[in-house]
Amino acid sequence: METFFKNMTGEEGTKQRLVKDLITLVHDAEDLVKATGGDLAEKSKEEIIQALERVKASCRRLEEQAASGLRVADQYVRRHPYESLGIALGIGLVVGVLVNRK
DSSP, X not given: OOOOOTTOOTXXXXXXXXXXXXXXXXXXXXXHHHHTGGGSOHHHHHHHHHHHHHHHHHHHHHHHHHHHHHHHHHHXXXXXXXXXXXXXXXXXXXXXXXXXXO
């Protein structure tokens, strides 16, 4: 994967870390299902494993979409730095006004 953010690491609470944590959760859930498989009906066990596979596929798609979105945003900011600053300033002003309303 190509990285445009040189100062951003995967350990800063990014979407990539969220996806990695979700995948770890899915693997742990699979291990739990396999470990307690004797206590579950075979049909239930298969349903749980299928659900976990769907979650894994969703995590992979989410990771791909996040990476694609980050690349597009990074390229836009690099091509239009002043417009990006203006948009960020405008959003900050709107949020500041909304937060300070009484």
